[in-house]
Amino acid sequence: MKRILTGLQPTGCITLGNYIGAIKQMVEYQEKYESFIFVADMHAITVPQDPESLSFNIRNLIAIYLACGIDPKKNTIFIQSENLYHANVSWILECLTPYGELGRMTQFKDKSKKNKSFSAGLYTYPVLMASDILLYDVDYVPTGQDQKQHVELARNIAERVNKKYKENIFKIPEPLIGKHGAKIYDLVNPDKKMSKSSDNPKGVIYLMDDEKTIRKKIMSATTDSEMKVIYDPDNKPGISNLITIYSVLSNKTIKAVEKKFKDSNYGEFKRAVADLVVSVLIPIQEKYNKLIDSKKLDKILDDGRDKTSLMAFEKYDKLKKAVGLHR
Ligand code: ATP
Ligand code: MG
Numbered sequence: 001m002k003r004i005l006t007g008l009q010p011t012g013c014i015t016l017g018n019y020i021g022a023i024k025q026m027v028e029y030q031e032k033y034e035s036f037i038f039v040a041d042m043h044a045i046t047v048p049q050d051p052e053s054l055s056f057n058i059r060n061l062i063a064i065y066l067a068c069g070i071d072p073k074k075n076t077i078f079i080q081s082e083n084l085y086h087a088n089v090s091w092i093l094e095c096l097t098p099y100g101e102l103g104r105m106t107q108f109k110d111k112s113k114k115n116k117s118f119s120a121g122l123y124t125y126p127v128l129m130a131s132d133i134l135l136y137d138v139d140y141v142p143t144g145q146d147q148k149q150h151v152e153l154a155r156n157i158a159e160r161v162n163k164k165y166k167e168n169i170f171k172i173p174e175p176l177i178g179k180h181g182a183k184i185y186d187l188v189n190p191d192k193k194m195s196k197s198s199d200n201p202k203g204v205i206y207l208m209d210d211e212k213t214i215r216k217k218i219m220s221a222t223t224d225s226e227m228k229v230i231y232d233p234d235n236k237p238g239i240s241n242l243i244t245i246y247s248v249l250s251n252k253t254i255k256a257v258e259k260k261f262k263d264s265n266y267g268e269f270k271r272a273v274a275d276l277v278v279s280v281l282i283p284i285q286e287k288y289n290k291l292i293d294s295k296k297l298d299k300i301l302d303d304g305r306d307k308t309s310l311m312a313f314e315k316y317d318k319l320k321k322a323v324g325l326h327r
Contacts, residue, residue: 012196078304085312131155
């Protein structure tokens with residue numbers, strides 16, 4: 001089985017967009033790949049974080065993923081900061097990475113422009129990401145377009161190190177650009193993507209919203225005056241977005257959804273979308289509530305930490321010796 005690795009940022013509240021665009025895909029990947037999932041908490045602190053919310057989010061995130069169907073038997077799940085070798089390997093790799101190469105990372109350029117007093121960690125972040133990937137001999141790294149350059153960097157670093165020390169220390173990973181998960185739009189401004197960091201919560205369905213809130217948000221979603229449930233993203237972005245949501249969550253094609261609601265008015269259609277979203281999210285929330293304070297969650301994370309620490313130690317030791325860091 002080929003091996004994949006996914007890092008999750010423990011920031012913000014998970015949205016229906018994240019669920020449909022990312023989590024559902026990971027649930028499919030676990031059948032096909034040996035999968036490693038970690039909470040990228042050390043990445044999160046490259047920008048300022050409130051300690052209390054960060055700590056809450058770390059645990060919260062894993063509980064949500066498990067509740068959404070990530071199976072701890074099929075995935076190795078751990079918290080980055082609990083495995084000490086990520087930072088150690090990252091330091092050695094930083095010393096083997098030209099300064100200029102990191103300055104070319106577009107995400108760094110964007111984020112440093114937005115915040116004038118950015119940290120040095122924001123600059124070296126992609127090398128930490130390279131160690132995350134290279135520690136576990138992964139075959140693929142599932143990536144969106146925004147992270148593709150960082151996976152390229154990890155490849156470059158791995159190739160350079162292997163060549164320099166004339167040893168196959170690192171496996172060269174490939175980016176895995178998945179078949180596109182559907183993109184979900186904001187319910188109030190359907191021209192813009194639904195985002196965790198949106199400033200208007202009315203347009204965003206959070207996985208932990210209660211039933212009443214979910215229904216209210218969907219019933220007030222922006223539509224148009226045509227009163228026809230037809231998929232036409234350019235002219236009817238609001239209705240098309242609701243059709244997409246219905247289609248993904250019911251495993252029906254867009255065509256089949258149009259057909260099912262061809263005689264419905266918008267109120268009826270929205271009620272059906274709300275019923276479906278509620279029927280998917282409520283069971284997830286019930287599982288989440290059972291997990292969040294459970295020993296089971298701790299056991300999964302302890303096991304993940306122990307297993308990956310052993311694996312990572314071996315890689316670290318090999319690299320350390322190659323570089324000459326030994327007696
Ligand atoms: P932020 O506003 O902080 O960027 P976000 O909601 O965009 O948050 P990310 O952490 O950037 O979430 O992305 C997590 C995953 O969710 C990524 O794989 C991303 O492609 C996916 N994703 C995010 N928003 C959507 C969306 N509206 N529709 C589909 N997939 C999405
Ligand atoms: Mg985003």
